[in-house]
Amino acid sequence: MTARYQPEQFTDSGWPTGTPEKKASFVNALIRFIDAGYPEHQFTQALYEGLHNHGYFGFIAHYNRHGFYDEKFSTPARQQEFLTDLTWACEREYDSDRHDLWGDVKTYLADHFHNAPTTLFDHLFQEQP
Numbered sequence: 001m002t003a004r005y006q007p008e009q010f011t012d013s014g015w016p017t018g019t020p021e022k023k024a025s026f027v028n029a030l031i032r033f034i035d036a037g038y039p040e041h042q043f044t045q046a047l048y049e050g051l052h053n054h055g056y057f058g059f060i061a062h063y064n065r066h067g068f069y070d071e072k073f074s075t076p077a078r079q080q081e082f083l084t085d086l087t088w089a090c091e092r093e094y095d096s097d098r099h100d101l102w103g104d105v106k107t108y109l110a111d112h113f114h115n116a117p118t119t120l121f122d123h124l125f126q127e128q129p
Contacts, residue, residue, distance in 0.1 A: 004027075004028055004112075005027045006024055007019075007023070007024045008020065009104070010105065011104055013099050013100045013101075015100070017049070017054040018100070018102065023104065025046070026046065026047070026050040026105065027105055027109060029042075030047060030050070031109075031112060033047060038073040040069055040073070043069050043073065045065055051086075054102070055102045055105060055106075056101045058085070059072070083113075086109070089106065090106040090107070090109045090110035090113070091106075092106075093107075094106065
């Protein structure tokens, strides 16, 4: 699978967790995770760390990766709330030159969500039996 985003599209944050390679890997993994419908086996430690710590998205840790997954992804309503919160966090810092706060990551994610086909998020709005 070819990665959608490449390291050369990102700027080093100045921290070991914010290298262009790590930022590109995070963005690609997060998009794959969302596109696949939030499968628990794809919610890696790197995604967890990026969402609650390194990426400055405003999410709290919920004790550990499993607690975060349960709180954010265990139901369609929680998935919808997560995506709404993530989109807001990305749009809030759109085109920010604060690469130390992952402004470049947020710009690419906001663009991706804005340009995504509406069917990408249909599973969030379907009624559950």
